[in-house]
Amino acid sequence: MxxxxxxxxxxxxxxxxxxxxxxxxxxxxxxxxxxxxxxxxxxxxxxxxxxxxxxxxxxxxxxxxxxxxxxxxxxxxxxxxxxxxxxxxxxxxxxxxxxxxxxxxxxxxxxxxxDANVAALGEAWSGAGRGLQNVVVFTLGTGVGGGIIIRGQIYEGFSGMAGELGHVQVVPDMEAIQCGCGQHGCVETVSSATGIIRMAKDAVERGDKTSLAALPSIAAKDVFDAAKAGDEVAIRIVKRAAYYLGKTLAATAVIVNPERFILGGGVARAGDVLFDAVREVFAKYTPKQAVVDVVPAELGNxxxxxxxxxxxxxxx
Structure with a gap:
């Protein structure tokens, strides 16, 4: 058949x-x-x-x-x-x-x-969002992308810009740097692999005491591994990345009110050291009625x- x-x-x-x-x-x-x-x-x-x-x-x-x-x-x-x-x-x-x-x-x-929208639809359809109708997916890689699924369908907005979640401006002006989109203070500048690496390199150049200084080059995974090993500088960097990502989730939650947030991409593979911090910030800045699960993506590539x-x- x-x-x-x-x-x-x-x-x-x-x-x-x-x-x-x-x-x-x-x-x-x-x-x-x-x-x-x-x-x-x-x-x-x-x-x-x-x-x-x-x-x-x-x-x-x-x-x-x-x-x-x-x-x-x-x-x-x-x-x-x-x-x-x-x-x-x-x-x-x-x-x-x-x-x-x-x-x-x-x-x-x-x-x-x-590509970001279809990855979100994939997770919503048969990945970490299966069985749900309303989910928001963040992809944390070189940049921060995302997709919004409402009633089982991609929400595109009138010009297709809906779901450009990496360009929510959450970093205060005094701390903000310019994003690749031309704006300043986007969550992508701190919560992407690129942002995490930049913060680590800045710390090394300042002379901060960190195991990262001994590495010939720094990848985002190195920062997460150092944080898990107790490196205080790496912990600070991860917490900063998680803080602004958590605040972005909080802002999105009161606008879209999804049933679940799904985090995918290479950065999301950091595990609990990232997810625990993001969940804590998200719960702190979100009304109780809008607090939902924040889970890792399942489908990968x-x-x-x-x-x-x-x-x-x-x-x-």
């Missing part, structure tokens, strides 16, 4: 990951191949169409059972028309009609959205393909 299938595509600068999901959001199979972005958008889209067929046909399924294809990628795009206007990771991609071209190549309905697959089922 056949089952409805959904293909999700997570487009990276060098690699495309394609996933095949059933209608419950279970990831059945994946396939990865080079993006080929240096050859231009037409070549990349041709590769994506080929990979989509491979993940279906090579695993014994029928292409006719595919109900739709979803695509997640970074950049500025029109979600409704499926046109990617600009993406820094893809030189030469300007006003590319991804939706219509992929529909021509595959014969399937195609929906597109940005699969969140993007699962969420993209869900675009044709969970997003309208």
């Amino acid at each position: 056949t089952q409805p299938l959904y293909v999700g595509v997570d487009i990276g600068g060098t690699t495309v990951k394609v996933g095949l999901c059933n209608e419950e959001g279970k990831l059945l199979h994946t396939y990865e191949g080079p993006t080929g972005s240096e050859q231009g958008p037409d070549a990349s889209l041709g590769n994506i169409a080929e990979y989509a067929r491979r993940v279906v046909n090579d695993n014994g399924y029928a292409w006719e059972d595919v109900q739709g294809i979803g695509v997640g990628m970074p950049g500025f795009m029109n979600f409704e028309t499926g046109v990617v206007h600009l993406s820094a990771n893809f030189p030469g991609w300007k006003d590319v009609p991804v939706k219509s071209k992929l529909e021509q190549l595959t014969g399937k309905t195609v929906r597109i959205n940005n 699969d969140a993007g393909v699962v969420g993209a697959a869900g675009l044709n089922l969970r997003a309208i």
Whole structure:
């Protein structure tokens, strides 16, 4: 007996990951191949169409059972028309009609959205938010991204900027530095891996007594490991990152009122040393009626393909 299938595509600068999901959001199979972005958008889209067929046909399924294809990628795009206007990771991609071209190549309905939104949808659909209708996902990596899921669907806002959670300005003016977005005091400047590394390097340059000074280079993981080992400087840095992230959750909670906050990305793998501090700050600054669980993401690198697959089922 056949089952409805959904293909999700997570487009990276060098690699495309394609996933095949059933209608419950279970990831059945994946396939990865080079993006080929240096050859231009037409070549990349041709590769994506080929990979989509491979993940279906090579695993014994029928292409006719595919109900739709979803695509997640970074950049500025029109979600409704499926046109990617600009993406820094893809030189030469300007006003590319991804939706219509992929529909021509595959014969399937195609929906597109940005990578942070589809990762959030993946976690909401079959990850740490499964069974819930309203969740907010923060992705803590080089920057801070996120996605808002309301009634099981991505909330995009009128211009697609909803869910740009890394650019909530929570750092006071006297402490604020400029963010990559051009504004000052964004939570991304302190709670991302980049922000944590910057604070650690500043501490070393000031001559603060810390084990981090002995390292030839500092990664965010080094700061968390040092904090777990009792390094007071590292503990201070982690607490500062957690403080502003917790305050951002508090602000989001009284606007969106989600059932759960989910934290993913490389920084979130720090574990209790980060989560305990974030939960404490969140509870302190949030009205009791809006305090909810703050939990780690579950899908890891699969969140993007699962969420993209869900675009044709969970997003309208």
